[in-house]
Amino acid sequence: MSSNEPQSALPACWTFLSSSEDTTDRLGRVLADVLRPGDVLALVGNLGAGKTRLVQALAAAAGCAPGEVTSPTFILVQEYAGRWPIYHFDTYRLHGCDDFCELGAEEYLTAHGVCCIEWADRVAAALPADHLRVEIDIVGETAREYRFSATGPRGREIVQQLSGAAA
């Protein structure tokens, strides 16, 4: 690709098929190498799809203490200290964007950590315009499809690096 090609020509989507939890851990390592503070992952998928499991994989790869990451359904937001802070939200029990904002979402989103937001569609209007959407489907007992799509220039940069790193 020539250097003067517009950024919008970068791929905006990337799909990773994970055949096992070990493969999801590998995806976590690839993600940890590409993400940087300020990035936002909007995780979308049914119960049991693998949203929390991906955050576990990412947190382990970023040097957070093993076992620290649990489903925050009842806690709503958890913080993990690693290479950068991870702010892990589960918005399942929230009643929309007002509840999300009351949790201090704005502060977390601008606090120079990596934000991982489960059930992100429930708080879509409160997400930053430029984020990385991760849609997850169960495609087998131990198989999960993780589809990454960009909603802005930083998202596209991440997608491009992910597709290059995992090639």
Ligand SMILES: Nc1ncnc2c1ncn2[C@@H]1O[C@H](COP(=O)(O)OP(=O)(O)O)[C@@H](O)[C@H]1O
């Ligand atoms: N390849 C895989 N990647 C991620 N999780 C997997 C995989 N195969 C099986 N699983 C299982 O799927 C479940 C995902 O659960 P979880 O991440 O808590 O879902 P969610 O947060 O989306 O509700 C876990 O029980 C995990 O062991």
Ligand SMILES: [Mg+2]
């Ligand atoms: Mg979960």
